[in-house]
Amino acid sequence: MEITGRIVKDASVFKVKENREVVNFSIAVNDSYKPKGSTEVKKIVTYIDCSYWLSSGLVQWLKKGTLVQLFGRIGLNVYIGNDARAHGALTFHTSDIKILVFAQADNTKAAAAAKQDKTADEPDDLPF
Template sequence: MLFTGRITANAEVRTIKGDKQVTNFTVALNQRYKTKAGEKKEKTAYVNCSYWVNPGLAVYLTKGAIVEISGWVEAQTWKNREGKVQADLGCAVDTVKLFGSNGVKPNDTSKEKKAEKKAVAAGGGDDDDLPF
């Protein structure tokens, strides 16, 4: 399945059975539509993603980043403590394409670095290396 959405929280890397690592993150999928009466509505579905290929990608999978995910999606069910059946969507991710992010890596919290990134994005960077 192929889908595009926003990451809801910074990705987390976990080590499983010694040296195997998995990157876990959740993607929100929004659907906007109008009812027959013309009322605007919005639905959101959340997909819990597991990426087993490259744990180094986790630094780019930050809250708010827009990603395109390709992988195997399936519904997962379980019973909670009260015995009620719960369900969610899970995806074994094959590929990740990053379309946009919030511009700050999870461990990059200094105000100076944020201001520097904004200045470069706004055209305040060094123009000497531009080819035109």
Template sequence: MNISGRLTQDATVSTTTTGKEVVNFSVAVNDGYKNKQGEWVDDTAFIDCAYWRSTKPVSWLKQGLYVELTGQISARAWQEDNGNLRAGMNFKTSVIKPAWGTASKIDSVQANNNQQNGNPVKEDEKDDLPF
């Protein structure tokens, strides 16, 4: 699944109780439509995202950056300290691409990750076009 939107704040790194680090961030996904009266209505969804592969992206995932994300939606449920049950959705991100702006910085991060994983970087994957 792919989504695109703007980061609502700078990304942060948190550590689980087992010591695994995760990059957390939220994106605002804008959509719109015309209602029956012909007026344009903006509809914005805020999506919490988690990136588990590396903490390196936290250095360039800054508020306002427009990103294209690939991943899958996961559901979570928990009980608050006061006993209230809560549920939420999270986008488990596997690929993060800026739609414009800091593409050269991200290309080098992706290239380093691919080389560390033994995956060669294909020439067409270095393209900074958003499509």
């Protein structure tokens, strides 16, 4: 199965027993549809928790805002909560990750904002 989405927060590495590591992250998948008989387009966002067991070195590239294409399989975690009700969550068990667009560095965003603020404060030199 293949899904494409943006990472919603920086990935993290968790150590599990027997010296194994897993990279955990979440992505947002955007979709839209037009209800029958309507001209308005409805936008929906689905958040999917993902796990990657093959290499923890990839975590340095999985930053918030990165657009990724993932290959793998869907798993369902079902459990009984403290409220004695059944709960479930989807997890995408990733076997391959392709980075489509890297996240913009924080210093690049700050520099762009500073440049915009500077130009807004400068008076207009144009004679018209």
